[in-house]
Amino acid sequence: xxxxxxxxxxxxxxxxxxxxxxxxxxxxxxxxxxxxxxxxxxxxxxxxxxxxxxxxxxxxxxxxxxxxxxxxxxxxxxxxxxxxxxxxxxxxxxxxxxxxxxxxxxxxxxxxxxxxxxxxxxxxxxxxxxxxxxxxxxxxxxxxxxxxxxxxxxxxxxxxxxxxxxxxxxxxxxxxxxxxxxxxxxxxxxxxxxxxxxxxxxxxxxxxxxxxxxxxxxxxxxxxxxxxxxxxxxxxxxxxxxxxxxxxxxxxxxxxxxxxxxxxxxxxxxxxxxxxxxxxxxxxxxxxxxxxxxxxxxxxxxxxxxxxxxxxxxxxxxxxxxxxxxxxxxxxxxxxxxxxx
Ligand code: CP3
Numbered sequence: 001x002x003x004x005x006x007x008x009x010x011x012x013x014x015x016x017x018x019x020x021x022x023x024x025x026x027x028x029x030x031x032x033x034x035x036x037x038x039x040x041x042x043x044x045x046x047x048x049x050x051x052x053x054x055x056x057x058x059x060x061x062x063x064x065x066x067x068x069x070x071x072x073x074x075x076x077x078x079x080x081x082x083x084x085x086x087x088x089x090x091x092x093x094x095x096x097x098x099x100x101x102x103x104x105x106x107x108x109x110x111x112x113x114x115x116x117x118x119x120x121x122x123x124x125x126x127x128x129x130x131x132x133x134x135x136x137x138x139x140x141x142x143x144x145x146x147x148x149x150x151x152x153x154x155x156x157x158x159x160x161x162x163x164x165x166x167x168x169x170x171x172x173x174x175x176x177x178x179x180x181x182x183x184x185x186x187x188x189x190x191x192x193x194x195x196x197x198x199x200x201x202x203x204x205x206x207x208x209x210x211x212x213x214x215x216x217x218x219x220x221x222x223x224x225x226x227x228x229x230x231x232x233x234x235x236x237x238x239x240x241x242x243x244x245x246x247x248x249x250x251x252x253x254x255x256x257x258x259x260x261x262x263x264x265x266x267x268x269x270x271x272x273x274x275x276x277x278x279x280x281x282x283x284x285x286x287x288x289x290x291x292x293x294x295x296x297x298x299x300x301x302x303x304x305x306x307x308x309x310x311x312x313x314x315x316x317x318x319x320x321x322x323x324x325x326x327x328x329x330x331x332x333x334x335x336x337x338x339x340x341x
Contacts, residue, residue, distance in 0.1 A: 002199065004136045007068040010279055010313050011200060011236040011257040019304060019312045020067035021336035022139075023329070024204075024240070024260075025319030026060040027072040030329065033059050043088035044080075047073050053124035057138075058131050063326075064333045068137050068200075071128060071193075073121060075143030075204060079152055081117035082109045082185055092156060099155030101167065103174040111184050114192045121189075122196040129197040140198030142190055142227075144205035144241075145182040146220035152178065161210055168219055175219070183223045187230045194235045202238040202260070203227060206318075209243015209262075216247055228256050238281060242318055248273040262317035263288075267306035281313035284332070289316070289324045293331035300335035309341055 002008065006020035028034045034056055037046065046052045056072040076086045076094055089095045100106060115122065128138055142148075151157070153164040168175040190201045208220045220241075228237045232255040239251060240260025248270060251259050258279035261270045270280055288299060304314065314336045320329065 002134050002137050004067055007137050007313065008199060008236070010311065011238070013279055013311050015310055018336060018339045018341075019307075019309050019314050021314040021333055022066040022068040022070065023060075023316050023320050023332070024070075026066060027056050027070060029322040030320055030324045030326070031059055031063065032326075033063075043074070044077075047077060048120045050120060050124040050127045053121075054128040054131055057124075057128045061132070061136060064330055065337075066136070066333060068139055069128065069132060070139040070141060070202070071121075071125060071198065073124070073141070075141070075148055076151065077118060077121065078142060078182065078185055078189060079109075079148055081112045081114070081189075082181065083112075084109055084152055086151070094151050094156060096152065096155040099163070100152045100178065101163075103171065103177075106174045106178045106181075109178065109181055111181050111188075114185075114188045118189060118192070122192055125193060125196040125198055137199035138197065139200050139202055139238075140190065140193035141202045141204060142186045144203050144208060144220055144239075145179045145186060145223035145227075146211070147205050147207045148182050148186075149175070149179055149219075150207045150210075152182075161207055164207075165210070168215070179219065179223050183226050187227055190227065190231055191234065194231070198235065200236040200238060200257070201231060202240060205239065205241040205244060208241040208247075213246050216244065217250070221247060221250065225254055228254050232256070240281070245270065245273070249275075252278045258313060260315065264317075267303065271307070276311075279311040279313060280307060281315050283315070283317040286316045286318055286321050286324075289320065289328045289332060291328070293328055296328060296331040297335040297338075300332060301339060304336070304339055309339070 053072045061069050087095045150161045150164040153167045231237050236257035238258040239256045242262050245265035252274035261282040263283050263285040
């Protein structure tokens with residue numbers, strides 16, 4: 001039994017004394033204890049070494065006491081396992097020397113044996129669970145097939161992911177084949193994560209908002225839905241789509257336990273679009289953590305009042321930024337813990 005089960009209760013839609021809180025991308029970036037590890041080990045070494053991944057996962061919990069931990073890893077370990085050799089370049093981010101641009105490239109990708117290729121993630125989960133000692137739940141995650149696909153075709157980050165879209169619209173058969181392979185791998189991967197001990201899984205669709213509503217349905221949501229359908233009986237699933245408020249009504253019909261929303265939609269509109277039927281997670285603009293702590297407290301209190309304390313998980317609308325002062329991150333977490341209805 002997990003001692004602090006606020007997050008799991010919120011996912012089940014149960015009444016809580018206050019909503020749970022965690023921050024997307026809470027493990028890393030802005031934390032000095034993380035930066036100290038980053039100076040010694042490169043990115044994928046940190047992901048592949050269970051001692052390092054588990055230590056980084058619990059660092060923010062130790063410092064701030066969030067109501068859930070998220071495993072330190074990356075969405076790109078999935079394509080790596082599929083024979084798509086991503087690197088992490090300092091100053092640039094994810095980099096793929098030979099991006100996927102043809103049917104032949106798609107044919108060369110594989111749907112791997114998860115325990116052979118990603119066993120290190122399962123070891124990191126088991127080690128983290130021991131360190132957490134059932135104090136708080138552990139979240140496992142994967143990128144959405146569309147978001148992973150974006151990096152595979154573009155070969156690096158982008159403001160438009162124009163090459164990814166071009167591939168979809170000029171070679172739709174090959175595009176759907178790759179999306180399906182990523183989906184099949186992700187389903188097997190998340191199932192193993194649940195077996196290894198994660199208490200919930202979140203799907204990050206960071207680039208879903210790049211697509212028109214019709215294309216979103218075809219190239220992103222159809223695949224996310226397959227993942228939700230395959231996983232929901234085994235663990236609660238949270239679907240986070242950045243910039244995807246236009247799809248909330250459709251998303252709320254799925255078997256997801258919660259939907260993540262960003263700051264471009266008001267709590268009221270998000271509740272209306274989802275007919276108040278599902279737990280919502282979000283949605284403070286991450287840049288707002290640059291406001292003074294007293295202002296952060298007001299913003300968080302208002303946000304809880306607007307979403308309502310039940311069926312709600314306090315979070316940012318996207319990952320925490322690297323330049324957030326430590327006291328401001330603390331103000332965000334503390335404001336939730338001090339919340340009184
Ligand atoms: O709380 C956590 O941070 C958990 C671990 C986590 C990382 N990446 C570690 C990481 C999670 C949940 C992710 C998800 C991820 N990775 C997403 C989806 C969420 C989002 O932010 O949209 C995406 C798109 C990626 C791909 C990725 N990884 C990019 C674009 C970059 C470079 C830019 C950046 O965000 O810093 C990464 C690198 C990365 N992943 C870092 C960390 C802590 C920073 C690099 C480093 O530590 O050396």
